[in-house]
Amino acid sequence: MILNALIVASPLTPLENLLRDVLKWLGPHGTIGLPWAWSIVALTIIVRLLLVPLTVRQIHSMQNLQRHAPQMKEIQKKYKADKKRQQEELMKFYKENSINPASSCLPLLAQFPVFISLYLVLKHFPHQPGDNLDWLGLWNITDKASAGWGPVLVAVYALSQLASSYFMSATAEKSQRIMLLVLPIVFIPFIINFKVGLVLYWMTTNLWTVGQGLVTRRLMPRPAAPEKRSSRTPPKEVATAVAPEPEPTPAPVTPSQPRKVKRKKRARR
Amino acid sequence: MRLALRAPTYLGVCLVYAWRWTFGSLTRGSCKYHPTCSQYALDALRQYGLVRGSVLAAWRLLRCNPWSRGGVDYARDQRLFR
Numbered sequence: 001m002i003l004n005a006l007i008v009a010s011p012l013t014p015l016e017n018l019l020r021d022v023l024k025w026l027g028p029h030g031t032i033g034l035p036w037a038w039s040i041v042a043l044t045i046i047v048r049l050l051l052v053p054l055t056v057r058q059i060h061s062m063q064n065l066q067r068h069a070p071q072m073k074e075i076q077k078k079y080k081a082d083k084k085r086q087q088e089e090l091m092k093f094y095k096e097n098s099i100n101p102a103s104s105c106l107p108l109l110a111q112f113p114v115f116i117s118l119y120l121v122l123k124h125f126p127h128q129p130g131d132n133l134d135w136l137g138l139w140n141i142t143d144k145a146s147a148g149w150g151p152v153l154v155a156v157y158a159l160s161q162l163a164s165s166y167f168m169s170a171t172a173e174k175s176q177r178i179m180l181l182v183l184p185i186v187f188i189p190f191i192i193n194f195k196v197g198l199v200l201y202w203m204t205t206n207l208w209t210v211g212q213g214l215v216t217r218r219l220m221p222r223p224a225a226p227e228k229r230s231s232r233t234p235p236k237e238v239a240t241a242v243a244p245e246p247e248p249t250p251a252p253v254t255p256s257q258p259r260k261v262k263r264k265k266r267a268r269r
Numbered sequence: 270m271r272l273a274l275r276a277p278t279y280l281g282v283c284l285v286y287a288w289r290w291t292f293g294s295l296t297r298g299s300c301k302y303h304p305t306c307s308q309y310a311l312d313a314l315r316q317y318g319l320v321r322g323s324v325l326a327a328w329r330l331l332r333c334n335p336w337s338r339g340g341v342d343y344a345r346d347q348r349l350f351r
Contacts, residue, residue, distance in 0.1 A: 057335045087303045091341045094301075098338070103299035105306040105333040112292075179294050 016117040022046065024126055036127060037135030040197050044204040047114060048212075054107055059216055061100040068097055115202070122195045141197035150199075154192055157199050158184040160206035167213025277319040285310045285326075301339030306330055312344035321350050 026032045026039035034042055065072075075093055079086035093099070125142050127133060133140045138149040145154050161184040191199060289307050300306050309329050314322035325347055333339070 054335050061335075088341050091303045091339060095338060095340050100301070100335075100338060104301045104335055104337070104339070105299065105330055107335065108299060109330060183294055 012113055012117050012120065015113055016120045019043065019114070019117050020121050020126055023121065027126075028131060029128065035132050035134070036125075037133065037139070037141050037197070037200065040141060040200050041204050043118075044201050045208065048205060048208045051107065055212055055216075057100075058103065059219060062216070064099050068093075068099060071097075111205070115198075118201055119194070119198055122197045125197070135196070135200060139196045139200075141195065141200060143196050144192070145194055145196050145199050146192045150196060151192065153196060153199055153203070154188055157191065157203045157206070158188060160203050160210065161187070164206040164209035164213070167209055167216075278314050278322065281314045281319045281323060282311060285314070300333060301337070302329070302333055303341050304343065306333050309342070309344050313347070316344055317347075317350060325349060 022043055023036075023039055024030050026034050026042045027036055028034070028039075030039075032039070032042070072090060072093060075089050076086055079089055122142070127142070133142055135141060139153055140148075144150065162181065165180045165183075191202075285307055293307055302309065304312065306326070306329055310322070310326035313325040313329075316322070317325060322344075325344060328349065329342070
């Protein structure tokens with residue numbers, strides 16, 4: 001355990017110190033003067049605000065992805081039997097059309113050092129005797145989440161986790177969806193042993209993800225009908241290369257019904 | 270003896286699986302490369318051992334950022350260790 005702590009702690013010490021300093025700055029004895037619990041919430045929001053440029057980039061690339069959705073569906077259909085090949089072809093398609101897939105591993109993984117550092121900060125919390133450590137009068141941030149009203153907070157956390165993973169996993173398949181539902185419940189026995197402050201951080205970051213997801217959905221309407229049309233015309237590449245301007249013109253000529261017929265045809269194949 | 274020599278590699282492989290079965294399962298489908306970063310790490314560890322495999326996996330993770338393009342990238346095609 002000590003060795004483990006050494007391996008994890010030593011590279012994270014600068015980050016831990018930084019987080020502690022920011023917390024102190026936000027906290028009751030710092031410049032901002034928030035109560036400790038709210039300074040944790042504020043810290044979380046600062047961390048997520050720093051990640052907003054990443055999110056904006058993700059929104060842009062997701063819009064780009066949606067623009068190419070019909071062609072991607074074709075590829076998925078074409079290599080339905082061979083998942084590996086399907087993935088490879090999709091990646092090739094991304095490259096050819098200079099699409100940047102929305103998500104990537106590094107930002108997800110980068111949250112973990114922050115989480116572990118905050119865990120270490122909360123272990124030796126920089127409060128002074130007599131400080132107010134309550135949150136909403138129900139939870140003490142230095143208590144274990146199993147004490148008092150803690151389980152209620154853990155339940156709220158589990159819900160927030162569910163909601164946030166719903167927004168994070170756009171491409172989730174059925175089996176993965178079940179996993180996403182089960183995991184927050186599996187996590188509970190571990191999380192109940194964490195400090196309330198840490199649960200507070202995790203919950204806030206999840207709620208931020210949910211909020212971000214909702215805003216993103218508002219900003220990004222579902223792909224429009226003319227884009228779907230381009231997928232069934234034989235010279236696909238040419239049709240899309242010409243740009244979407246000529247496509248709306250045939251749309252008013254053909255009423256909405258033939259579209260349905262053609263969709264059915266595709267389904268029969 | 271051979272097993273003993275491979276032990277560090279298996280440790281790395283176990284760590285990747287530990288990631289996959291816990292937090293990794295929350296973030297499925299979020300890799301922009303094929304194979305995914307965790308699969309790449311497993312391949313790299315098995316093919317190049319703990320040290321070189323870890324370096325390759327770390328380099329891959331650094332490349333899997335919002336500014337990179339992603340794509341097909343197998344551990345066997347690496348150019349770091351020749």
